[in-house]
Amino acid sequence: MKNSEAQQDVSVSQGVRMMFYMMKPNETSFQTLEEVPDYVKQATPFFISLMLLELVVSWIRKGKPPGRLDDALTSISAGVLSRLPSLFFRSIELTSYIYIWENYRLFSLPWNSPWTWYLTFLGVDFGYYWFHRMAHEVNIMWAGHQTHHSSEDYNLSTALRQSVFQIYTSWIFYSPLALVIPPSVYAVHLQFNLLYQFWIHTEVINNLGPLELILNTPSHHRVHHGRNRYCIDKNYGGVLIIWDKIFGTFEAENEKVVYGLTHPINTFEPIKVQLHHLFSIWATFWATPGCFNKFSVIFKGPGWSPGKPRLGLSEEIPEVTGKEVPFSSSASQLLKTYSVVQFALMLAFYEDTFADSAVLSHVTLLLRVCFIILTLTSIGFLLDQRQEAAIVETIRCLMFLILYRFGHLKPLVPSLSFTFEIFFSIGIAFWGVRSMKQLVSSPWK
């Protein structure tokens, strides 16, 4: 599934249909893993088109955008960060699966049978339900998954707010499938299961009638993202909602949903969005007395503490009033515009890096990844109005110029190469002067 010449590009029709799992077995069955297209990599134009469509529909219906710029940038940042490891390694969800398949499989279902295709669809979705449920009920798994829930808006960009770390536990829940289902069939459904969950992150679709009975829909998933008490630990399904109905975790949408974590993190800094709960577990682990209690801090629910039931007490979840004000950036419009421009440039380099990953040297790949992470961090600092923002942005602009000069970043438009250099040189001068002023006025803050 990585950089193989045997992979095919998806057509526009397939691209649209793959976002809704409307693919046929005969067009998505492959004998070998190498032939399986990287559907997720090819989904970017469809993500962007659907987000633009959501923006237009929201403007027409409500007269306002479906979310806020600062929140959306942070969500897309998390999406970018979560994809970076795949530049270097095949995902653990695939490597572990291949290992089990090669060493422990009981028998092999035929890769080209529609029955295998449908069975894998069900198997992956069932595995996802249990992974997702455990990601909410086991604190150390929640440390990864909470990233996805940290947005206080609910729109298509929220879908991209993905954790870097959750695949290190999700693979366990899919591994039983490796006893009988070929990796090439699994790899297709793993991707479609993820892609399906994009379109359900929206408020512009209300109720889908009879489809609500079987499918996970925007309405069901809005409940999952709510911090109202009635929403907590509900609707874990990926594609099908029937698992929640079978295992007693289903809740229909009724009162207005307030989105986000029960204790909002109030930051747009992408690394903090990924890691803050791990730090919190670390602190609680050392502050909690007794070996068994320490073990429970890691493996019981995020709301657990000594003397409480495994998943904590629901009455401790803060009540919502409907008047909650989401955390917003206090940066000026000009600074937000600057952040958007830098973010767009970074996205272009990110796309280019994935497109050329097979031919780029490891050094170039590593330097580009560092530049992308530094860009995301810097934009987070600017939006959070952190004091260190000026110095980080100076270093980032400098890094850009060095990578550009030494050919590790290629010009997006060769004829504009000089313009790029001027633009980033002005950036160095501007942010450099600001950092100097800050250092002079408050050297140790």
Ligand SMILES: [Zn+2]
């Ligand atoms: Zn969740």
Ligand SMILES: [Zn+2]
């Ligand atoms: Zn979600």
